[in-house]
Amino acid sequence: MFLSAIRAMLDFRRQMYATVLQLPIVWFSRNLSDTVSRFVQDSQEVFRGYVILLAKIAREPLKAVAIFALALWLDYRLTLAVAVAAPIAAFILRRLGKHVRKANQRLLVGYGRMIGGLTATLSGMRVVRAYTREGYERKRIWRVEREMLKQSLKMGRIEAMTSPLIEVIGVALAMLGIVWLAQRTLVGESSPAVFLQMVVLLVAMFDPIRKVATVYNRIQRADAAAQRIFAVLDMPVERVSSLGQRELPPPQRRIEFVNVSYTYPEANEPAVAEVSLVVPVGSQVAVVGPNGSGKTTLISLLLRFFDSQEGRILIDGTDIREVSLKSLRRHxxxxxxxxxxxxxxxxxxxxxxxxxxxxxxxxxxxxxxxxxxxxxxxxxxxxxxxxxxxxxxxxxxxxxxxxxxxxxxxAPVFIFDEATSQIDVDSEQKIREAMSEFLIGRTSFLIAHRIATVRAADQIVVMNQGRIEDAGSHADLVSRCDLYRSLYTTHLAGRTVERPMPLRP
Missing domain, CATH: 3.40.50.300 (P-loop containing nucleotide triphosphate hydrolases)
Structure with missing residues (x-):
């Protein structure tokens, strides 16, 4: 029984992990900590509920049905009269179970928030201590824990009152039934032997119901966790396999962006708007622009981390949405x-x-x-x-x-996303030297703010507010593009001497 529950929990986690590995990238920007919580806390809730289900729920109802059938055979009128307690108990359990399920859902969400808060604090411990914000962090986590405590106490109160309430109803109806049977026995409608047997059966009949009541709320808690897990399992995933899709060969001629647009969920403005660009194979393209101009999003569309909502991206004339993700990304x-x-x-x-x-x-x-x-x-x-x-x-x-x-x-295509923006000069120089030889004959996309790292590119693309403002060589852009000239001037003011990245030796 215990082994069966463990296997069920492991299967849940395996299936959820397989699904999570194929969820859209945008999911992880908003639900990372909550996803971790579903793996840890939610799966444990399902495991505990499954153990109880096998140990109690699967056995006690069968016992109650057997006792009920024997009682019907001895005295069907009394048995049916007392059976009125069953729908009453079911109604009470259902109403209280809904409250338990909702409270546990809020509690599980709280676990996700707590994991997120702890991860952020522990990974940023230097900043926390440098700004002496230990007290603030304690209060922040305590507010999350206090809300979780509130939900735990709510479930505790409901669970504490459920079993006694069911027992009171059962005992009251059983007493009324026993009194009625006693009167019938006194007037000779029933024998003393049947009276004693029915008393024993009535007590035995309510015992499984009492036991089910004690574990029903635990099952509801497991149900709340299972719903959150199934919400992940039912999410649409990327189609990584090549079933029904073409395999994409290595790029031979060019990569094209044709009127490509993309808007993030819940965003009001497009991150990339009507972008058209042709990149010959073997060329080095630098994409520059202010923060939030859409540089990284544009490259994410090329890798199909997101699918463009308008326009097409073509590799040698083939729409990348018509090929398998695996064959696309391996390049x-x-x-x-x-x-x-x-x-x-x-x-x-x-x-x-x-x-x-x-x-x-x-x-x-x-x-x-x-x-x-x-x-x-x-x-x-x-x-x-x-x-x-x-x-x-x-x-x-x-x-x-x-x-x-x-x-x-x-791979034949190399993507370098602002990779030298936060490292020391010595490491940057070594990276430049390493790339100088590696990029020969490869198509490369270099995303950077620092003009010195992109001046030797075959083509520099200037982006602003999701659109391509201009494209050309460094000399051409300095002479005609105000935004590029502003970026270049700002760079010169920040660093007086810097060697351009030798994209080619």
Missing amino acids: FSLITQDPVVFAMSIADNIGYGREGATREEIVEAAERAYADEFIRRLPEGYDTVVGEFGVTLSGGQRQRLALARAFLRD
Whole structure:
């Protein structure tokens, strides 16, 4: 029984994890902590409810039905009269169960909020302490806990009153039935033997109902958790498999954006609006613009993290929505704005770029990314396990680790999202040198604010408020584009000397 419950919980988690891995990217920007809570707290609620269901609910009703059938055979009139208690008890359980289910749903949401608050506080502990906000953080978490306590107490009160209420109703009806049967026995309508048997059966009949009442609310709590889990399982997911879709070969001619527009859910203005762009294969394209101008969103549409709501994105004339996601994304290497480092070994982090990569290939990629020099100095070298989010590494080290992962993938299209905006000069220079050779013959998209990192690009695209304001070479844009000239002037004011990124040697 216990093993069956554990297997059911594991199946729930496996199915939910498989679904979560294919949910749209936008889901995680709003529901990350709540999703984690569903894996941890909600699945535990379902597990506890499942154990109780197997131990009590599946057994006690069968016992009650058997006793009821025997009582009907002995005295059907008395049995049917006392059975009036069943719909009354069911009505009470149903009404109280609804309150328990709603309260537990609010409690489970509270767990998600608490996980989110704790994660944000613990990951930002340096800021918390630097600004002496420990007291504020304690109060903030306490407000969440106080709301959770309120819901817990509400469920506790309901559970405390449910069983006694059902017992009072059952005992009252049983007493009335016994008195009626006693009168009939005294006048000779029933025998003393039947009287004693019916008394025993009436008591035995209400015992399963009393036991069911004690666990019914626990089942409602499990039901509330199961509803939240099924809400995730029923969400529309990305179609990763190639079933019914074409396989996309490596790009040979060009990548085109044709009047592409996209608006985020609940946003009033489009993040990308009527963008048209042609990128020849093998060229380096830099996308620049102010914060919020749509640079990262444009690249996300290319990878189909979101699907454009208007327009098309074509690779060699093929609409990317007509090909499988797997065949599309295998042609891209991605370095995000905040380099992602998993809580695993250095070798596993680099090897994440290509399944089945050998240690020699991993080391070679690290050497090309100038990461080998710092990896060798770590206590266990490539087998050193980094902390969560790579907190044991510096920003430059995380960036070079992400670069090595991209090098190992060796995809024909390379995406570099503001990757040098928050690292030291030495690390930036090493990244430039590493990219200089790697980008030869590859199509690359470089997203950056820093003009020095994009001046050598074949084409610079200037975005503003989701639209392409201008595109061309650095010299052309300085002479004719006010926004680019403003970005360039601001950059010169911030740094007097900086070498351009050598996209080609």
